[in-house]
Amino acid sequence: MMKSDYIFIAGKRDEKRVSSRVLEDTIHQHVKRGNKKLEIQAFGQHGIGGRLWESYPDKMDIRIIGHSGQRTGSLGTPNTRIEIMGPASDDIGWLNAGAEIIVHGSASNGAMNGAAQGKVYVGGSIGARGMTMTKRNPRFEPPELWVLGAAGDYFGEFMAGGIAVICGLNAADPEQLLGYRPLVGMVGGKVFVRGEVKSYSDKDAKEVDLDDQEWEWLIQGLKTFLKKIKQPTLINELAVRKHWRLIEAKSPQEKAEGPDRKSMSWYRDQIWDAELGRGGLIGDLQETEKGTVPVITKGEYRRYIPVWEHGKYISPCQASCPTGIPVQQRWAMIRTDNIDEAISMGLEYSPFPATVCGHLCPSPCMASCTRNLSYMSPINVRLLGQAAQNIKPPKPAKASGKKVAVIGGGPGGLSVAWQLTMKGHTATVFEAGQAIAGKISAVIPESRIPADTLNAEIERINSYIKDIRLGEKVDAKKFNEIKNSHDYVVVAAGGNKPRSLPIKGAERALFANDFLEKAKANKIKPGKKIVIIGAGNVGCDVATEAHRLGAVDITLIDVQKPAAFGKERDDAEKCGAQFRWPVFTKEINSQGIKLESGELLPANTVVISIGDVPDLSFLGEGIELERGFVKVDETGRSSDEKVFAIGDAVGPGLITNAIGAGRRTAIVIDQLLNGQAPDVGSLAPMIDTRRINLTYYNPRHDPNTLEACGDDCASCGNCKDCGICVAVCPEGAISRQEKATGFEYVVDESKCIGCGFCKGACPCGVWELIPNTPLA
């Protein structure tokens, strides 16, 4: 040491430590005076040797003896060289911008913290947080930290540039030369380490190969370093390439990839399933395929599947027809040009298609027509009925030789006999009157049923049912004879006994049926004023006929809201009939009707029209009655096994009810005659009309020909074979196929996604979307 070269600056005066501010001032005065070499006797003063930019362009040489304080050489400049002749305190080379600092001993925490240039050579180890926050400015050489020993904890945190060389000589923990948790947040720079680094932040840094160029740089640097710290002989010990490793910051791309974690599929396969067994958590309880099911699925993974429910439900028209005519099938026949078949089908169900379907029936089928739901006119079934007036009946089946007696030749009785004849049995009709068709021919006015229509159908019936006996009154004795000489007896005697009122003067009144029968034969004069007790449809017929026969003041009274409806009521109203209710009759006298209110309704004629009850006195004791009607089961069978009963003998109803009951009873009798168990069968349930789409029809169109009716019929529940579903299916999964039993629409489940478009678009409500079969 050439003492004379350096100007000595004491850090203590008069046994008192010079403050950091005063020592700084002293150093700067020397720099200004041009002194280039200073030896400072330090007593822990802060930041010695930093900020010596005033010496430019000359170099400054600072030698520190004693205890150098914190942040020695902080904010150091490139023209400064500092040599600390012993150990250094915290933050050596803090924010170093170019100074060279040599420490002949160890340095404590924070060495090189925040440095961007300059070099710090430490001839021992360093404390915690060395080389942290260091930078690299491309306009200058990077900062370098050379450490002979090891680094303390948290080395290189947030290191953004620069080079650290840790030689690891005499390290306290040879396994971990960079201390605890080094290089957290490192984004730049590199670290050469001679020896082990058990762990570092692998999220931020990675070990790379030490290539020849790096090695050459390191050897040259080591030689310089050892020379600076005056230990050149260590070069041989340190310069063993295989002892060195190089750690660099990861690139942002590498960081983005994340730390080297095991993949979850590896974990599942190698650890999870290995511990639990094949199939994982519940592999022992159920077989589950691996892998996911897509959101839109085909085949068995569809949650819902479409079904072509053609014919599964019956249409409202069929469901509401008391006769049980499959109305809608007839329109389907019309659509396929089988017009004759459609018309003649009526005769398979009724002997009176034209009379009843075409004229007299209030047509519940039309009232229930789905088209009404959108205020479209219902499909006019009367056209079909009327068209049947002159067609031939179906050919009867082979004669069975069985005999069935039918008591009563009204619509119900003729229906049974018609059906039994069709099935090959011999039906004998016993009619008390002189004409068949009961009330249709006897009491219903001609205004409601054209005579030629009725006559044509009666003629057809007469030619079809061979044994119709007119004027055959049946009493108890005769009934027994009939019963004994026939396989079965059907009582279809009708409601031929009018109901009366228990009031004074009731005998002055006429019963409606008597009035109508006389009126039809023009054998009665009702006078100007007529009062009809009972404002039902029969009462309306009385009113209409009375009007025809000269009555002008026509009143229908009832105890409740009049039940009359439809054409009968319209006709009565056209005749000026007045409806009054609720009114209660007290007595009938010569002037008319006296009401309980005291009011007198003057009348020339009073007609009681409150319904009919059957006269069943001929049945004798053996057959159970209920409130004056024959008690029957659902097949029409009475308490006597051989005796059936239908129509008004069983309870009041429409003509169509009697015809339907006759048909069903004939089916049952046929089954019994063939030795089968009686089964009237049950119709399929009626379709939910919300399934029908009426948007395809012109709401202003009133179909008035058979063809137009066929087209406009919504074909509820029965496929119209329009092919809209085929067109609408987004996957092309539906096709029409011709089968032996007819056509069918079929879904290819390998294409179908279960969207339900077929259901949504179907005009007839044939497609349904149902839950797929549950998977285990």
Added chain:
Amino acid sequence: MSSNRSLEPSSLSLNDLPWQIEYNNDRCTLCGQCTAVCPVHAIALHPFQKRILKTSVGKNAEQSNEYDTFYGIRQDTRVENACIGCAMCTLVCPNDAIRPKKNPSLDRMKFHINQHGIPRRRGGRRNDSGSILDRIKFTRISMLTDPALDAGRHEFEMRTLLGRVLSPRENMKQLREKGWIPPVREIYPLIIGGMSFGALSPTMWEGLQMGVAYLNEEMGMPVRICTGEGGCPPRLLRSRFLKYVILQIASGYFGWDEIIHAIPHMKEDPCAIEIKYGQGAKPGDGGLLMWHKVNKLIAAIRGVPQGVSLPSPPTHQTQYSIEESVAKMILSMSMAWGFRVPVYPKISASSTSLAVMNNLTRNEYAAGLAIDGEDGGTGAAYAVSMDHMGHPIASCVRDNYLNLTALGKQNEVPIFAGGGIGKNGNIAANAAALIMLGASGVQIGKYVMQAAAGCVGTEEDRCNVCNLGICPKGITSQDPRLYRRLDPEDVAQRVVDIFVSFDTQLKKIVAPLGRSTSLPIGMSDALGIDDKNIADRLSIKYVV
């Protein structure tokens, strides 16, 4: 709809529905995906009629009136088919032509979801997105003082203790006298709360368990998950993963025979036993697994017939007082594992919870208390229970914690808080707030379903059909067609993501408070809120 139909009281129009389908006919390609995916058949293809009038007043003009048909997607207005807003249609639509929109005005359907006299039941949560926890701020920030910690740089011990912690004096005494020291587990403070095998689909349940196991074994995070009440698959009971599992026993006692059979074969003790007395979402009401979800597998694991609804009684039968309940159940469960496993009750937050807590402090076997607040979720409950019953979690935890401090036992009986943590996505902040109010850890349920499996449920009454087994994401369904939409591996990966990210967030909160080596349990001086009444009620700072 037919034009001459009659009105019924529950005839609703689109305007009355809570969710309305916005549909763009021009963009729609009629591919059928939306109707195929809709879980409730709220939409269907429909033919529409279009009337084309061409008229003129000119002389000899021909007036023309034609009808045409076009197709589009139509929303059903029947109550049973009302759109639930899940937006699966939007998810699958290739043309962005359809989406459900919340009815901005008060929907009228509320008045009609009680057809046949059955009040509304649903899954999900309370329909209220408000959160006191979201409003709590962490106001005590260390910057210059040491330790000012750095969440990215420092190492943290984010761990909590589950179990009865004896006072140092008592602990030393027991050690000296070779007495009984209660079992204590060091676990991660974010716990996946009880969601049963049955309430959740098998894929979801397995995914959660797998994710938890991965966190433990690959990430070194001692995360725990509670089974909920529905038993536990036999394989899990016999695996080493059982140590990550808190077994729950509730009033239905479903699946406990399997657990008993497995005890002699257990490789590990379970982490703990949770005795469920109440659920925050439906306090005072028992568990409910509706029949839709009780398939063969669930029936087998629970030991019940298939296809029946499984209600649990609102209370444990044969127990008639807090003292009896706590004493009997805790002792029975402790005995099952030779007093090696912590046993604690879970109750719904209630103004009566202090009574339970006081009782626990006097029961040496009680390992802690879990409290579930009103914002908790459920797989199935009556809407009225969900929406109107219950107690907020914050003040309940606070009251219990302050009560413990008054008894000098705040470090001895840990409180675990649940219900609405992360309901608006702020899971770490909510968890930290509860911890600083006095919870030793928090339990999450809905959050993990939303974050790990994409549950679309919201407090706006979106979806929430967990009870019906038709979960469009496959989270709460027992139908393979639905639950196989979910891959357990993906769920597990998301669980890992959630916990790792939560960990960073929690550190970002506690580091500035200067805490890194222990959770800031009860560190309420760090909390502030901009409402004087709440601040007073919770004994935290009022900051504006």
